[in-house]
Amino acid sequence: MPDPDERPEKEFAEEWRDAAYNCFSSGHKFCREVCPVMQVTRNESWSPTAFHANVVAMEKGELEVADVAADYVNCTGCGACEVRCPNSLFTGDFYRFRTRTVDLVKAVRGLAVEQGVHQPGWRRWNQLTDERRHEPVLDGTPVDQGRVRDWAEGLELPIGGESILFVDCEAAFVRTSVPRSVARILSLAGYEFGLMNEQWCCGGPAAEMGYDEQARRFARHNLDDWRAAGVRRVLVLDPHDYITFTEDYPRYFGDAYDIEIVLVVELLAELIREGRLTPHVPVERTVTYHDPCRLNKRKGVWREPREILRAIPGLTFHDVDRVSQWSYCSGGGGGLPVEKPELTAKISEQRVGKAAELGVDTLVSACPWAERPLSDAGRARSIDVVDLHELLAESLGVSP
Amino acid sequence: MTVLIGDPVLEELRGILGPEHVLTGKADRLNRARVPAPFPVHRWAERMPDLVVLPASTEEVAEVLRLADALRIPVVPRDGGTGLTDGAVPLRGGIVVDVKRINQIKEIDLGNRTCTVGVGINALKLNEVLARHGLIYPDDPASYPCSLVGGRIGTSGWSLIGSRYGHTRDLVLSFDHVLPGGRVIHVGDGIGRKITKSSSGYQLKHLFMGHQGTLGIATEATLKLFPKPEAEFSPFWAFEDYDSAYRAVGALARAGVATFAGAVLFDEWKVDYLRRDDEAYIPQPSSVKALVCAALYGYEDEVRAGGRRLLRIARSLGARYLGDEISEGDWAARHDRYATPLHGRTKSGQVVPMSWHCEDASINYTRLPAVRLAWHEIAARLRRESDVFDDWGMFAYTNGATGADYLTEIDIGIWEQRLDDTAWAAWVRAKRDLAAVTLEHGGSISACHGSCREGEVDLVPEELGGGYDVMLAVKRAIDPNNIMNPGKYLLDQAYAEEP
Numbered sequence: 001m002p003d004p005d006e007r008p009e010k011e012f013a014e015e016w017r018d019a020a021y022n023c024f025s026s027g028h029k030f031c032r033e034v035c036p037v038m039q040v041t042r043n044e045s046w047s048p049t050a051f052h053a054n055v056v057a058m059e060k061g062e063l064e065v066a067d068v069a070a071d072y073v074n075c076t077g078c079g080a081c082e083v084r085c086p087n088s089l090f091t092g093d094f095y096r097f098r099t100r101t102v103d104l105v106k107a108v109r110g111l112a113v114e115q116g117v118h119q120p121g122w123r124r125w126n127q128l129t130d131e132r133r134h135e136p137v138l139d140g141t142p143v144d145q146g147r148v149r150d151w152a153e154g155l156e157l158p159i160g161g162e163s164i165l166f167v168d169c170e171a172a173f174v175r176t177s178v179p180r181s182v183a184r185i186l187s188l189a190g191y192e193f194g195l196m197n198e199q200w201c202c203g204g205p206a207a208e209m210g211y212d213e214q215a216r217r218f219a220r221h222n223l224d225d226w227r228a229a230g231v232r233r234v235l236v237l238d239p240h241d242y243i244t245f246t247e248d249y250p251r252y253f254g255d256a257y258d259i260e261i262v263l264v265v266e267l268l269a270e271l272i273r274e275g276r277l278t279p280h281v282p283v284e285r286t287v288t289y290h291d292p293c294r295l296n297k298r299k300g301v302w303r304e305p306r307e308i309l310r311a312i313p314g315l316t317f318h319d320v321d322r323v324s325q326w327s328y329c330s331g332g333g334g335g336l337p338v339e340k341p342e343l344t345a346k347i348s349e350q351r352v353g354k355a356a357e358l359g360v361d362t363l364v365s366a367c368p369w370a371e372r373p374l375s376d377a378g379r380a381r382s383i384d385v386v387d388l389h390e391l392l393a394e395s396l397g398v399s400p
Numbered sequence: 401m402t403v404l405i406g407d408p409v410l411e412e413l414r415g416i417l418g419p420e421h422v423l424t425g426k427a428d429r430l431n432r433a434r435v436p437a438p439f440p441v442h443r444w445a446e447r448m449p450d451l452v453v454l455p456a457s458t459e460e461v462a463e464v465l466r467l468a469d470a471l472r473i474p475v476v477p478r479d480g481g482t483g484l485t486d487g488a489v490p491l492r493g494g495i496v497v498d499v500k501r502i503n504q505i506k507e508i509d510l511g512n513r514t515c516t517v518g519v520g521i522n523a524l525k526l527n528e529v530l531a532r533h534g535l536i537y538p539d540d541p542a543s544y545p546c547s548l549v550g551g552r553i554g555t556s557g558w559s560l561i562g563s564r565y566g567h568t569r570d571l572v573l574s575f576d577h578v579l580p581g582g583r584v585i586h587v588g589d590g591i592g593r594k595i596t597k598s599s600s601g602y603q604l605k606h607l608f609m610g611h612q613g614t615l616g617i618a619t620e621a622t623l624k625l626f627p628k629p630e631a632e633f634s635p636f637w638a639f640e641d642y643d644s645a646y647r648a649v650g651a652l653a654r655a656g657v658a659t660f661a662g663a664v665l666f667d668e669w670k671v672d673y674l675r676r677d678d679e680a681y682i683p684q685p686s687s688v689k690a691l692v693c694a695a696l697y698g699y700e701d702e703v704r705a706g707g708r709r710l711l712r713i714a715r716s717l718g719a720r721y722l723g724d725e726i727s728e729g730d731w732a733a734r735h736d737r738y739a740t741p742l743h744g745r746t747k748s749g750q751v752v753p754m755s756w757h758c759e760d761a762s763i764n765y766t767r768l769p770a771v772r773l774a775w776h777e778i779a780a781r782l783r784r785e786s787d788v789f790d791d792w793g794m795f796a797y798t799n800g801a802t803g804a805d806y807l808t809e810i811d812i813g814i815w816e817q818r819l820d821d822t823a824w825a826a827w828v829r830a831k832r833d834l835a836a837v838t839l840e841h842g843g844s845i846s847a848c849h850g851s852c853r854e855g856e857v858d859l860v861p862e863e864l865g866g867g868y869d870v871m872l873a874v875k876r877a878i879d880p881n882n883i884m885n886p887g888k889y890l891l892d893q894a895y896a897e898e899p
């Protein structure tokens with residue numbers, strides 16, 4: 001029997017206790033009905049508020065991390081619970097407090113891995129990522145270092161330079177038309193950029209699944225590669241990478257991390273505003289926009305994608321406001337599709353169902369990781385799922 | 401009761417519900433013993449069920465109750481688990497029947513203006529769907545974004561805008577109810593599902609609402625719908641003393657304005673509490689000691705006219721209107737901003753995370769000032785006894801359109817991380833004393849939460865008198881084996897051997 005005061009759970013609770021009690025005790029569980037997993041499972045054990053309550057129980061010696069590690073799989077990291085938390089909404093600024101449920105979930109997953117408690121799917125995923133330097137994105141898709149720039153074939157992009165475009169694993173190996181569209185658009189606007197010398201996975205997925213050492217190792221490699229090439233600015237098209245580079249990397253590297261991270265959607269909106277890009281080819285579709293969770297809920301980026309859509313001629317745009325979309329998600333994040341693809345599918349079905357109610361023929365997304373599960377769900381309802389960057393490219397008359 | 405894996409009960413439940421809907425994990429059980437604080441968190445483990453089931457239909461609930469009744473296993477129904485009287489907390493282990501999966505919208509009947517839903521649905525989520533039809537289900541508790549219809553039935557909930565639309569008992573027309581032995585009955589006005597008034601037979605609907613799970617489990621309910629209001633007006637007014645605010649709230653409630661949906665009185669302690677951080681109140685001059693707000697709903701023309709009348713009445717009683725921005729913002733944020741744990745303060749002023757606990761009662765208008773002072777005295781005693789308690793002030797909300805009585809609440813912050821048996825005992829004593837003050841003033845121990853937590857529950861027999869004996873007889877008749885939420889409301893007495 002280990003000394004109760006030296007249990008890793010007790011040490012863990014030291015850091016997370018106040019937030020857990022704040023949640024446990026507020027009486028409000030407003031997170032619950034916006035949580036995408038909770039919405040489709042109705043299982044309270046898998047709700048954001050339970051994730052906090054478990055910390056209280058761990059501190060009291062009622063639970064060990066092994067008892068709950070599998071529960072913490074049930075989170076897409078969308079952040080809806082955080083924005084809906086009354087503790088952050090109305091008093092957080094004053095007390096400099098923010099409910100950080102997504103970080104808590106990552107931390108519990110990290111604690112589990114540290115204690116040797118693994119989820120089989122995640123373990124395999126991260127092992128393969130470690131071997132190949134990229135996520136094993138789709139069974140059958142060849143993923144290796146030699147092919148990481150294949151998506152750019154024929155575009156004649158330079159290697160290195162002050163600004164580089166970082167392409168996430170899903171886009172680089174599966175959704176290749178997305179980075180190709182981005183590259184064509186930026187070239188059209190005369191925006192100079194290159195590609196990374198030796199790009200590895202950003203490390204974010206490993207961090208989300210609890211494999212912290214691996215995540216840091218991958219981050220170190222990427223940062224060293226940027227530095228070696230004199231990179232000052234990294235353009236990011238994937239919201240997940242955007243989180244990794246703006247939240248994880250600064251935590252890993254502190255003040256020494258001096259790379260400017262530019263979200264491509266924001267850059268494109270700016271280029272349109274400045275008149276350097278003018279969408280002119282009408283795109284005859286009736287669309288609604290899916291706010292990617294990591295942009296809308298976690299980064300507050302929701303204006304620019306709408307600006308871009310409104311600049312595209314021919315579109316009939318049925319918008320759903322960003323706050324209503326707090327409870328929408330594709331289910332594609334946080335490693336959920338790796339361990340529980342059936343839940344991802346249900347969440348995507350629900351999201352596409354909301355689009356269907358609007359009578360649209362197209363759901364526009366701006367997140368490569370959302371587009372696969374949403375497309376699968378969209379097929380059943382004859383709704384096309386189209387990437388915003390691709391749609392813009394079409395209206396600019398550049399083909400991927 | 402201890403259920404062991406492989407136990408025939410477990411196997412049978414898995415057969416009824418499917419294995420994935422029978423949960424035995426410790427975290428699953430701990431999280432079904434959890435309600436808003438402060439049920440004593442230091443004794444959390446004592447409140448755990450032995451297992452949890454997640455049924456998807458009335459039939460599954462009925463089968464579970466049939467089995468539990470045959471084997472005399474305690475059953476505790478659970479829906480949102482946001483109630484403030486521990487209705488959903490098991491006292492004797494057993495099976496928690498968590499009905500959140502029963503959340504489908506079965507029917508929206510536009511002709512009769514009703515909808516029929518599984519009780520696991522949340523009203524906000526339901527209203528997102530009803531809005532497409534220009535309709536609303538106006539049951540609006542503080543927990544509006546997370547409470548569920550079944551819990552509203554089990555606790556006979558109270559609504560902030562009940563003065564206009566009625567409370568849960570008025571809004572729920574009828575429901576399927578599973579009796580402890582597993583028989584399914586339909587209760588409403590008469591036998592109709594969509595009947596709003598019947599005088600046929602005993603009026604059973606009220607009996608099967610607010611029983612805190614001691615008489616069975618509601619599964620599917622038919623609800624009354626209203627046109628989604630075109631306009632809302634929610635003026636907030638400031639006063640220099642409580643008495644002026646008290647006079648004003650009474651006058652507003654008695655004015656008889658048809659669109660009036662409710663009024664709220666904030667006392668000095670509440671204003672002090674809000675000043676701790678609330679951006680709407682920090683800049684207010686220190687002369688502001690009490691607040692009143694009112695809410696009106698309806699068509700634009702009628703709300704405007706009613707609002708003008710209320711503004712005139714308030715002005716004549718010395719009120720200062722706080723302006724549209726504060727009024728609209730505060731009312732819109734009413735579910736979020738009045739009970740956050742971050743406002744806790746020790747006696748020395750140190751900020752500590754405290755849990756919100758709201759003690760409520762129904763008090764007649766004329767008794768509000770006296771009850772208020774007596775309650776704050778009890779809160780002051782608590783604070784003298786221990787630094788884990790903090791007085792967060794009082795609200796009084798109109799219960800109905802005529803202004804007869806008010807949901808009266810005192811909010812106490814409790815620093816749960818430091819809660820121990822001594823502080824808990826002081827808290828239970830205080831709850832009993834608060835309830836005693838209520839009864840001395842002819843009130844009811846609870847307007848909305850129910851009254852089965854430790855402390856207050858001791859006075860329920862006194863409050864109900866002969867009615868409590870009827871409660872015992874009803875409990876024994878409906879639940880002869882005492883399987884439904886045993887230990888609540890002192891109902892074990894119903895099974896005592898005759899002397």
